[in-house]
Amino acid sequence: MNGLKFIQKIKDIFGITVQNEESTKKQTIKELLKKLKLRRITLKKELKDESDLIKREAIHDSIKIIKKQINKGKELLDG
Template sequence: MNGLKFIHKIQELFGILSVNEESSKKQTIKELLKKLKLRHIFLKKELKNETDIIKREAIHDSIKIIKKQIKKGKDILDD
């Protein structure tokens, strides 16, 4: 996944409509990674408090997806 595709995918996830043209691609990816990390922390806290098994599995799946997106973002920044 290239940088722009990653940016658009994560912006879709968070509902961000406009892209700031002044900031660089790397800066945008860094900001999106921060939001993903915050979402990851929130989901982990929510997982601890959830008692419904189906909801726990859904939260766990969401955490896995976010972990993969964070890894992809870090890989793009390293290139």
């Protein structure tokens, strides 16, 4: 997946907006990764407080998806 497809996919899936649309691709990916990491932390906190089993599984699945997206973003930055 190239950088632009990754950026657009993350924006669409998670509803994340980037402040400066004119920034470079790497800066945009870094900003999206930062927001994904913050979202992951928020979900982990929600997971601790949630007692409903079905909701816990849904949150856990969301955390897994975000983790995969973070890894893809890191690969794009390194590559």
